[in-house]
Amino acid sequence: MKKMLGEERRLQLLTQLKKSKTPITGTDLAKFANVSRQVIVNDMTLLKARNEPIIATSQGYLYMHQEHLQQTVERTLPCLHTSDQTEDELMTIVDCGGTVKNVIVEHPIYGELIASIMVSNRHEVKQFIERVNETQANYLSALTGGIHLHVITAPSVEVLTLIEQALEKKGYLVQDQ
Template sequence: MKKMLGEERRLHLLAQLKNSTTPITGTDLAKFANVSRQVIVNDMTLLKARNEPIIATSQGYLYMHQEHLQHTVERTIPCFHTSQDAEDELLTIVDCGGTVKNVIVEHPIYGEITASLMVSNRHEVKKFIERVNETQASYLSELTGGTHLHVISAPSTEILNLIERTLEKKGYLIADQ
């Protein structure tokens, strides 16, 4: 396969992302374009700089279509738990019908650090946890002793309320002081 160059490659990558309903890994995009994964990272940065709604998730790159954004409500939920409870927390949220968009921690040096998760079902949670374990990476919440925020999206306020009640029952919510 011939190596794609510059703007032509970015247009093809954008089309791939727009036509996919699931995230596409940087490795798969690199194979498609016959370039290195680093070239893909640079291309995604350039596309995001043009205000293309591309997010990097733990499963790959995802194009956020406008119609998907319009049918959901969001809430930022303050959480606290150990690393051992991370999988249960994520499964609790997706089992109630929510999507964990990201995790946010407040670092004493760097300020707010946000990482995209975009997990909305058990399979995506499983893949995320497997990747954490395979790479022996630390959860961001370990930087703050377990304290973190999640931006959660769901089809309705009722589902967001259910998610909060369920997390509270499990002791994962930071209660009002």
């Protein structure tokens, strides 16, 4: 298979992402383009710099189609729990019909750190938790004693309210002092 070069490769990668309804791993994109995974990481950075709505999720790269963006509402929720409760927190959100877009923590040196999560069902949550466990990575909330923000998207304000109530019932929301 011939190695794709520069701009032609980025256009082909963009086409692949636009056609897919699910995330595509960097490894799969690298095989498709016959290049290294690092080349794909660089290509995604260049495409994002051109304002292409590509996000890196724990499952791979995803192109955010305009119709998907218009059909959702979002809310940022302040959360606090132990790392052992992360799976339950994420499952609670997706079981209510939401998508966990990202996690945000406030670092004393670097300021706001944001990491994409993009899980919207139990299978994706399980995959995310498995990857964390396999890599023995720490959750970003470990940097802040468990305090973090999640940007949650949902099909309606009512679903967001349901999610907020479910998290509050479990004690995962930071309460006003």
